[in-house]
Amino acid sequence: xxxxxxxxxxxxxxxxxxxxxxxPAALADDETPTSSPETSTSTSETSTTSSSSATTSDTPxxxxxxxxxxxxxxxxxxxxxxxRVAPKAEPELKGDTQEPPKDEPQxxxxxxxxxxxxxxxxxxxxxxxxxPGNVATQYLDVTSGPDQDGANGLLWNYTVRVADLxxxxxxxxxxxxxxxxxxxxxxxxEQEQPPTTSTTTATSSTTTATSSSASPSSTAPVTTATxxxxxxxxxxxxxKAQVKVAPxxxxxxxxxGMAW
Amino acid sequence: MTVRRVSVAVAALTVALTSAGCGSAADPKPAAAPAxxxxxxxxxxPFKGLRPTSVKIPxxxxxxxxxxxxVNTDGSISVPSVHTPMQAAWYKLSPVPGxxxxxxxxxxxxxxxxxxxxxxxxxxxxxxEVDIDRSDGRKLKFVVxxxxxxxxDTFPREAVYGNSDRPELRLITCGGVFDHAEHSYKDxxxxxxxxxxx
Numbered sequence: 001x002x003x004x005x006x007x008x009x010x011x012x013x014x015x016x017x018x019x020x021x022x023x024p025a026a027l028a029d030d031e032t033p034t035s036s037p038e039t040s041t042s043t044s045e046t047s048t049t050s051s052s053s054a055t056t057s058d059t060p061x062x063x064x065x066x067x068x069x070x071x072x073x074x075x076x077x078x079x080x081x082x083x084r085v086a087p088k089a090e091p092e093l094k095g096d097t098q099e100p101p102k103d104e105p106q107x108x109x110x111x112x113x114x115x116x117x118x119x120x121x122x123x124x125x126x127x128x129x130x131x132p133g134n135v136a137t138q139y140l141d142v143t144s145g146p147d148q149d150g151a152n153g154l155l156w157n158y159t160v161r162v163a164d165l166x167x168x169x170x171x172x173x174x175x176x177x178x179x180x181x182x183x184x185x186x187x188x189x190e191q192e193q194p195p196t197t198s199t200t201t202a203t204s205s206t207t208t209a210t211s212s213s214a215s216p217s218s219t220a221p222v223t224t225a226t227x228x229x230x231x232x233x234x235x236x237x238x239x240k241a242q243v244k245v246a247p248x249x250x251x252x253x254x255x256x257g258m259a260w
Numbered sequence: 261m262t263v264r265r266v267s268v269a270v271a272a273l274t275v276a277l278t279s280a281g282c283g284s285a286a287d288p289k290p291a292a293a294p295a296x297x298x299x300x301x302x303x304x305x306p307f308k309g310l311r312p313t314s315v316k317i318p319x320x321x322x323x324x325x326x327x328x329x330x331v332n333t334d335g336s337i338s339v340p341s342v343h344t345p346m347q348a349a350w351y352k353l354s355p356v357p358g359x360x361x362x363x364x365x366x367x368x369x370x371x372x373x374x375x376x377x378x379x380x381x382x383x384x385x386x387x388x389e390v391d392i393d394r395s396d397g398r399k400l401k402f403v404v405x406x407x408x409x410x411x412x413d414t415f416p417r418e419a420v421y422g423n424s425d426r427p428e429l430r431l432i433t434c435g436g437v438f439d440h441a442e443h444s445y446k447d448x449x450x451x452x453x454x455x456x457x458x
Contacts, residue, residue: 105296112333122353124333128297131305147308150327151340151349153301157330159353188335242361244353245330246421247337250412250448251432253368253376 106154109178113187115140118241119162123187126154129179138172139165140187159244165189190245309395312350312357315365316391317431320380324348324367337366345371348378357392358400358427358455362420365392366432369445378433382407382449390429390453402429402453409435409447420450427455 108128115121123145125132131146135158145158165172172187307328316323327349329338340347348367355361368376390402410416420430429452436447 105298107333108295108297110333112335114331114335116353122330124331126297126333128301144309146305147328148301148303148305149329149338150303150306150352151329151338151347152332153303154297155330155332155338157307157352242355242423243351243364243421245335246417247331247351248335250410250415251337251339251366251434252444253339253366253378253432253434253448 106152108154109181109183111174111176111183111185113137113140113160113172113174113185114245115160115162115187115189116241116243116245117190117192118244119165120241120244121160121162121187122245123158123160123174123185124149125156125158125176125178125183125185127156127176127178127183128154132156132176132178132183135174135176137174137187139163139169139189140172140174160187162189307352310356311352311395312363312365312392313395314393315348315367315431316393317381317384317388318391319388320383322348322367322377322380324377326350326365328352329366339366340368342368342371345374345376354421354430355427356394357402357429358394358398360425360427362422362424362428362430363392364421364430364432369434369449376433378431378449381431381433381451382409382435384431384451389456390431390451392429400427401456403456405452405454408450408452410450411436411447412445415448416450429453429455 106126108126111123111125111132113121113123120143121140123135123137123140123142125135125146135142135146137160139162140160141163143159143161146156149155149157170189170191172189173184174187175182175184177183311328312326314323314325324347327340327347329340329349330352332338337351338349340349345368348365350357351364351366354364357363357365367378367381369378369381370376384404384407386404386406388404390404392400392402394400408416420432431451431453433449434445434447435449436445438445
């Protein structure tokens with residue numbers, strides 16, 4: 001009997017330990033908003049960036065590789081007829097870090113571009129080896145970069161501006177090298193949202209007839225072009241957006257679940 | 261018989277998939293599948309252009325330097341590490357505070373089981389002061405106009421990110437109900453402020 005009780009006690013203890021271990025990292029409250037907490041939020045963190053050199057390498061060294069609208073960079077030749085190439089990446093500097101270890105694995109050598117309604121945007125390239133090189137773009141001029149995202153050193157940013165974007169183009173391609181390995185990504189050109197009220201007018205509307213843009217060269221990147229209503233401003237002509245790219249979704253700035 | 265049909269089907273499918281494959285022999289050598297990065301990468305080359313350098317909100321005792329962040333590869337806004345919840349950031353694809361337009365500053369409400377820099381952001385009220393310093397030495401004072409709480413899934417992009425005709429500031433953090441499954445708050449707190457002497 002005593003042995004049995006000991007076993008029961010052991011099971012209970014093990015269960016308690018397991019429950020403790022399984023407690024979520026977040027000190028989340030129940031799902032009921034409460035009044036404002038009293039915890040003080042005095043500050044302490046004054047991390048500052050340390051590197052001092054301005055980084056606007058603005059000597060694009062490019063040679064158009066074809067008439068397809070994509071250009072590739074060559075380090076030695078200087079031709080200014082086509083600026084759709086990023087400045088040559090500078091060597092990575094070793095210095096102070098601002099970022100503690102990140103928990104979740106992130107994909108290396110991937111990238112994506114976002115261009116807002118105002119025709120300006122950003123290329124984001126994940127490159128753990130340092131600044132990407134040989135960035136080549138389609139329909140875009142690179143206006144600055146590369147610089148690292150202040151919160152995530154894996155991500156490198158180039159700011160871009162639309163150049164000669166065919167009307168109705170929704171995506172383009174870009175490429176780069178990361179540690180000598182080529183990477184490819186897609187650039188999204190944000191489109192004006194169509195009016196929510198649709199319908200029945202006598203005029204024939206020109207909606208959603210898809211047409212792929214023909215590539216002049218077999219090696220040219222494929223551009224997805226979709227016809228849009230004529231009133232939709234393209235990136236070339238759209239009024240300037242003060243926020244160049246509106247982020248997708250909300251802002252994820254709480255993970256502890258202790259505030260509400 | 262059945263096995264033979266399956267084999268034929270598999271072979272046909274293989275051929276179809278192969279012929280539909282991208283790239284030709286003349287294309288550059290495709291990159292190997294990228295490996296995930298498990299450790300942090302030091303930020304050695306941050307944005308050094310004109311930018312805000314610090315934010316201070318006296319009423320709630322919030323003060324932080326400002327990182328310059330952009331978006332992740334999925335288009336979501338990049339935020340400071342959860343391990344440094346007292347660190348705020350400026351969205352560098354928005355105007356520099358003091359320039360015309362909505363400058364976006366964000367910070368954690370909490371993280372790593374600790375309060376974040378904007379833990380009390382929701383306690384701000386119209387008339388409260390927000391101070392921003394810039395890399396060119398300018399010191400700016402913004403005055404809170406309104407505080408809103410909005411669901412993330414219906415985030416008011418136009419109100420927050422749309423053009424304005426004067427220098428404005430948006431302070432953004434999380435709020436509302438905490439979704440245990442998603443490990444995230446359902447809402448965002450957005451504070452709208454205007455430049456004091458604009």
